[in-house]
Amino acid sequence: MRLALGRTEFCFEKITSPGYTKDGEAYFSHLHSDQYSQFLYFLSHSLWNRSENKPICDKLIFLNKMMNGMFYSYKVELPNIFLFGHPVGSVLGKAKYADFLVVFQNVTINTAVDDAGSPAPVLGKGLFLGAGAMILGNKTVGDRVSVGAGAAVYNAEIPDDHLVFRDRTGELRIQHRTKGECTAQQFFNVPIG
Structure with a gap:
């Protein structure tokens, strides 16, 4: 205790x-x-x-x-520093998590890990997961990435400092972050780096 x-x-x-x-x-x-x-x-x-x-x-x-x-x-190794913000309905599967993780409601991390030892995704430092965000598969998601509400990353590599979101037409967009700090930074009082 x-x-x-x-x-x-x-x-x-x-x-x-x-x-x-x-x-x-x-x-x-x-x-x-x-x-x-x-x-x-x-x-x-x-x-x-x-x-x-x-x-x-x-x-x-x-x-x-x-x-x-x-x-x-x-058994999952969540990071030492993370925030659950109203995480109702979220499922966090096996992955390699890093500090400064932010998880909101209905987030899903469902991986290809099985007993045969398939690889798990590597999730970078400062990952923000908005309401309904999903990461499916076993690819790397970089540092300071934000996955917006309702956006799904399916078996895709996401580079550092990128945003994943659905635009007004419902199309999935992946673009470089233009703001000075990542979304996750607003939830922590130490620099994510």
Whole structure:
């Protein structure tokens, strides 16, 4: 429990969203469902790494699914610094995740990983996933990438500093970011780099 709380504090002290800090210190409330979902990940993952106590870890994941409608495995290595922003309906599959991940509602990361050892996607630092965003397949998504609401990346490499979005006609667009900082940066108080 102490390890999970320490990991939670380390993560939360870097988040700029209201309610994650109080008087300059990391703040955790079990009544804040986004925070609690993150804590349940840290707790289940920490327990799995220390004891591989599958029954307890499964119960923690089921609790999160019941309370938040979100699924991730305690075996998945989520980054040390990430934010779940109203992640109802999100499914985070096996992938190589990096710090400064932002996940909103109905996000899907569903990979080609199977027991035969197919590769998982590599997701870069500062990845922002808007409502309904999907990453399917096993290709690399670069650093400081934003996948907008309803946009799907299907088995495609996305270079660093790019936006993936649907335009007004519904066409999928991939273009270089023109703003100075990536979308994920607004959620963290340390530079993504």
